[in-house]
Amino acid sequence: MVAISKQVKSAKRLHKLTINPLLALQKLVKQSIVLLLFFVVWEIAPRIGLVDPAFFPAFSEVASAWWNMLLSNELFSHFSASITRSIAGFGLAIAIAIPLGLVIGWYPIARDLLNPILELFRNTAALALLPVFILLLGIGETSKIAIVFFACTWPILLNTIAAVRNVDPLLIKSARSMNISSFSLFYKVILPASIPTMFTGIRMAGTGAILVLIAAEMVGAKEGLGYFITYSQYNFMIPEMYAGILTISILGLIINYGLLALEKRLSRWKQDPTV
Amino acid sequence: MGEKIKVDRVTKTFVVRDSDQKGARKEFTAISNMEFSVKEGEFLTIVGPSGCGKSTLLDLLGGLSTPTKGRILLDGQEIKGPGLDRGTVFQQYALFPWKTARGNIEFGLEAKGIPKREWRAQSDHYLELVGLKSFADRYPHELSGGMKQRVAIARSLAFNPDVLLMDEPFAALDAQTRETLQSELLRIWEKTKKTIIFITHGIDEAVYLGQRVVILSANPGRIKKIVEIPLKHRLADADIRSNPEFVKARHQVWSLLHEDEYAGLYI
Known part of the structure; x- marks a missing residue:
């Protein structure tokens, strides 16, 4: 009984992570100081002539260009064009690559058959295929969504396969000893056990989606953030160009944090390695 | 008390890679001609050195694999696969x-x-x-x-389940927690009247928990001896491990495990 109460206490201690306001402030400062410094340098460098302000305008100029574009709705139309394409391609990749990966991971025969071709596709840079996509699908939405889909598929597919293959055999043994059906085993053990590794792939795909989309938009598009950046460069709208780049960073951050939040929700049970 | 489980001349062999010849395969006997039975409501412990086929035996009892020769009966019916009439507790x-x-x-x-x-x-x-x-x-x-x-x-x-199969369940725990859980397991056993087959490395644990201790020898795994442990009211005596009866039984099991001239091979 003494041992139990000892265990109770230690487990309680584990959960007693009280939030100290001073510590929280300290953490905030620590996390934002380098970022702030970066913006300060960006502001000062062009003003004191360290870089040519014509090509590298101060941060305040970029920010005001960004604000004006936001008010004129110009930014929103490009932003929504990009986000629609990336979400469409990304969503399609999730919808197809996860079920496919589960099946390939589960059946050794599928794995053996498909592995060589998967390796080949995975190592084909998506952007190298951009001309092919444009030739086949034109320069409309389809080719852009298709290339995002292509780029997102591989990390999701390969991580899903790896996730299924690396489920702790003891968990499978334990579930099998309870005489559950193959379907239950898959649905109640393999699937939840695979989620963390699957999410690594999904997050990689999220980053890839933006990267590939912007490049595709720079080459052939009539709207979208990638198009906007090259367009403003050609027309020497330098502050606007930087504002476009900044918007892409924000888009990337939103997607990444969104996925992180979803991952946290789905794998609440996992031990946070940073604690 | 009726007979709950009967292990009837069970042999289990595996095909493994031959370490002497590259690419060749050979047969490896994990368990050889094992025979014992477990009474209804009995607490049976099985102790043996590494390589005595303890885990193989538990897989067979759990129905996760099938014997190469012989059969295992549960309530007179041959075990053909996993089932909820048996519950397994794993070390990890x-x-x-x-x-x-x-x-x-x-x-x-x-x-x-x-x-x-x-x-x-x-x-x-x-x-x-x-x-x-x-x-x-x-x-x-x-x-x-x-x-x-x-x-x-x-x-x-x-x-x-009628039968609880336990595969070195306390081996990964610290000594104090282990002792606590051992006595709690006895308490649960007395309360629930389950038949328990408990596999362990520890001689003390085997003697403390088991009404009978099956002692295995290794390579291939076979039964060396089954020892009755005459201890009564284990939970009533807080320090039963110092009881002369316990010490005697413990020594008996220890001697059986160590009498082989190959004792040095068992680690």
């Missing part, structure tokens, strides 16, 4: 990390097809039995090793 707990303590226990209830509205009361009952009622909503990573094993025991008991 094997809890589902995405489920809470309660969720893990309810996994077994669900497997048995018990209606959902009864889960709560049942899981409460078994959490209480292992002393973890206030930890129902903790995930495994939030529990200590001893607590995890309590959950695993509760999970196996919850679907109410």
